[in-house]
Amino acid sequence: MDIIKKLEWRYAVKKFNADKMLTEEKLEKLKQAFNLTATSYGLQPIKLLVVQNKELQKELVKFSYGQKQVAQASHVLVICIEKQIDQKFIHDYFARVQQIRNTSDEILDPFKGALVESFSKKEREEVRVWATNQAYLALGTLLTVCALEEVDACPMEGFQPTSYDELLGLDKLKLTSVLVLPVGYRSTDDMFATLKKVRRDLNESIIHIP
Amino acid sequence: MDIIKKLEWRYAVKKFNADKMLTEEKLEKLKQAFNLTATSYGLQPIKLLVVQNKELQKELVKFSYGQKQVAQASHVLVICIEKQIDQKFIHDYFARVQQIRNTSDEILDPFKGALVESFSKKEREEVRVWATNQAYLALGTLLTVCALEEVDACPMEGFQPTSYDELLGLDKLKLTSVLVLPVGYRSTDDMFATLKKVRRDLNESIIHIP
Numbered sequence: 001m002d003i004i005k006k007l008e009w010r011y012a013v014k015k016f017n018a019d020k021m022l023t024e025e026k027l028e029k030l031k032q033a034f035n036l037t038a039t040s041y042g043l044q045p046i047k048l049l050v051v052q053n054k055e056l057q058k059e060l061v062k063f064s065y066g067q068k069q070v071a072q073a074s075h076v077l078v079i080c081i082e083k084q085i086d087q088k089f090i091h092d093y094f095a096r097v098q099q100i101r102n103t104s105d106e107i108l109d110p111f112k113g114a115l116v117e118s119f120s121k122k123e124r125e126e127v128r129v130w131a132t133n134q135a136y137l138a139l140g141t142l143l144t145v146c147a148l149e150e151v152d153a154c155p156m157e158g159f160q161p162t163s164y165d166e167l168l169g170l171d172k173l174k175l176t177s178v179l180v181l182p183v184g185y186r187s188t189d190d191m192f193a194t195l196k197k198v199r200r201d202l203n204e205s206i207i208h209i210p
Numbered sequence: 211m212d213i214i215k216k217l218e219w220r221y222a223v224k225k226f227n228a229d230k231m232l233t234e235e236k237l238e239k240l241k242q243a244f245n246l247t248a249t250s251y252g253l254q255p256i257k258l259l260v261v262q263n264k265e266l267q268k269e270l271v272k273f274s275y276g277q278k279q280v281a282q283a284s285h286v287l288v289i290c291i292e293k294q295i296d297q298k299f300i301h302d303y304f305a306r307v308q309q310i311r312n313t314s315d316e317i318l319d320p321f322k323g324a325l326v327e328s329f330s331k332k333e334r335e336e337v338r339v340w341a342t343n344q345a346y347l348a349l350g351t352l353l354t355v356c357a358l359e360e361v362d363a364c365p366m367e368g369f370q371p372t373s374y375d376e377l378l379g380l381d382k383l384k385l386t387s388v389l390v391l392p393v394g395y396r397s398t399d400d401m402f403a404t405l406k407k408v409r410r411d412l413n414e415s416i417i418h419i420p
Contacts, residue, residue: 006238007351029214035415038215038303038353038365042408044415051419129339139219140350143248146339148213148358154336155248168419198307200253204264205245205254209261209378 003148008197012145012183013154015190016072022184026151027075030142030183034079037141041115043093044129045085046138049078049168049174056167063163065178069154073182078164079138080175081131137176137199142181156180215258216284218407220357223364225390225400226282233361236361237285240352240393244289246350251325253387255295255341256348257385266377274390276279279336283392288374290385291341300326302321345388352391355358366390 027050034048051057052075060070070076070153082089094112097103114133119127130147130205139155146153164177199205232240237260244258261267270280279335282396292299303356304322329337349365356363367389374380375388396403409415 003355004242004246010246010248010250020326021313031412031416032214033217033354035409035412036214036220036407037350038220038222042369044410046415048416049419050416053420056419080238093408096410100406100408119285133343133346136346137350137353140352141354142345142350143355144351145213146381157250174415176221196310197246197308198303198304199245202241202245206258206260207383208240209259209266210263 003144006147006150007075007144009131009150010143010153011193011195011197013069013184013190014184014192016069016074016152016154016182016184017187018072018184020185021074028148029149030145030151031047033141033145034077034138037138038136039134040130041093043085043090045082045089045158046135047080047082048138048171049170049175049177051076051078051168055080060159060164060168061126061169064159064162067154067156067158068183069156070180072156072184072187073170074184075182077142078110078168078177079135079179079183080170080173080177081128081135081173081179083176085119085131087116087120090119091191128199132178139181141180151183152186153181153183158184211399213354216357216360217354219360220363221351221405221407222256222272222403223279223394223396223400224402225397226279226362226364226392226394227296227397228394230284230395232284232361233391236359239359240287240355240361242373243351243355244287247269247348249344249347250340253295253300253302254344254375255292255299256345257289257290257292257383258348259380259385259387261286261288261378269377270369270374274366274369276288277366277368279366279392280390282394282397283364284394287391287393289345289376289389290383291338291345291387291393293384295329295337295341297326297330300329304417320356330362342388344395349391356393360398361393363391363393380416 057071064070268281
C-alpha cells in the first residue's frame with residue numbers, strides 16, 4: 001500500500017457505476033475520518049450530510065449545474081458549515097473538553113474567555129470564511145481517505161447552495177452547504193479514468209529554502 | 211494499518227523532538243502528496259515551501275506568535291498561494307494538459323476560453339479566497355498523509371503572513387504564505403500527546419438523509 005500510488009489512482013470521477021454501492025464499513029470509515037479531521041481550535045464548525053436517496057439525488061442534479069454524478073453516486077456527501085458560531089457554540093466545545101478530558105475550569109477558563117472574545121469581534125462574513133476554510137480542510141482529509149480506501153469521488157464546488165439548503169432542509173439545522181462530494185465507484189466506461197494526471201513538475205510545485 | 215487509528219494518533223504537536231529529522235523518503239512522500247492534491251479545475255494555484263534551516267526557523271518563531279514548534283520541527287512546510295492568477299496562468303495550465311495528455315486544441319479551447327473569461331470577471335479578492343480554499347484542501351491532504359506515515363505535524367493559521375513573505379523572499383516568487391505546517395516527531399515529554407482527542411459524538415457530526 002503506497003499512499004502516493006493511491007493518490008495517483010484518484011481522479012474526479014465523471015461517471016459513476018450507479019449499481020455499485022459503498023459497504024456500511026466503507027461509509028463508516030468516511031464518517032469517522034470526517035469527524036477526526038483537524039479544524040481550527042478543534043471547534044468543528046462543520047457537519048457532514050450523507051444523502052442516500054436516488055429520488056433526492058436526481059433532484060439535486062439540477063442544482064449541480066447538470067452534473068449527473070450526483071444522481072449516479074452511491075452516496076452524496078455534503079459538507080456543511082454552522083450558520084451560528086456564537087458564544088453558546090464555543091461554550092459547548094469547552095463543555096466537551098471538560099467531559100472528555102476532565103480538565104479543570106481553572107485551566108480552561110482563560111482560553112475559553114479569549115476565544116469567546118476573539119469570535120465576538122469577528123464580522124459574520126469573517127466567521128463564514130473561517131468555517132468554509134475548515135470545510136475545505138475536511139474535504140482534503142476525505143479525498144485522501146477515499147483514495148486510500150479505493151472509494152471513488154468527485155469534489156464539487158459548482159452547485160447552488162441555497163437550493164441544496166432548501167431541498168435538504170438545512171435551514172432548520174442552522175447549516176449551509178459549502179461542498180458536495182458524490183462517492184461510489186467509477187464506471188468502467190468513464191473515459192476520464194484513463195487520462196494521465198495533469199500536474200506541474202514537482203520542482204515547480206515545491207520550493208526548498210535551505 | 212487502519213487509517214482511522216492513524217487519524218486518532220494524530221494531534222497538533224505542541225513540542226517536537228528537535229533532534230529527530232524526517233528522512234528524505236518521508237519528505238519526498240509529503241512533497242508528492244502535496245503535488246497530487248485535488249485543486250479546483252486542477253489549476254494548482256498553490257506552492258509548497260520547504261524550510262530546513264534552524265537559524266531561519268528560529269527567526270520565524272517571532273512571526274508565529276511565539277509558537278516554538280516552528281524552531282523545533284524537522285522541516286517547516288509553508289503552503290503558499292499564487293498572487294497572480296491571470297490569463298497566462300490559465301494558458302500555462304492548458305499547455306500542461308496538452309503536453310501530458312496530447313489533447314487537441316479543438317477539445318481544449320472551449321473550456322480554456324470559458325475559464326479565462328470566468329477568472330477575468332472575478333475580483334482580485336475573490337480569486338485570493340478561492341486560492342486560499344485550495345491551500346486548506348492541500349493541508350487536509352498533507353495532514354492525512356502525515357498521519358498515515360506517522361509523521362507528526364502542527365497546522366498553524368496563527369502567524370504573520372507579511373513577515374513570513376518578507377523573510378522568505380516570497381514577493382519575488384509572486385507567492386504569499388497562507389498556512390504553516392511544522393513537521394517532524396513529537397517530543398516524549400509533550401503532555402498534549404497523551405490527552406484524549408476532543409470530538410463531537412459521531413451522531414452530532416453526521417446527518418443521514420435517507
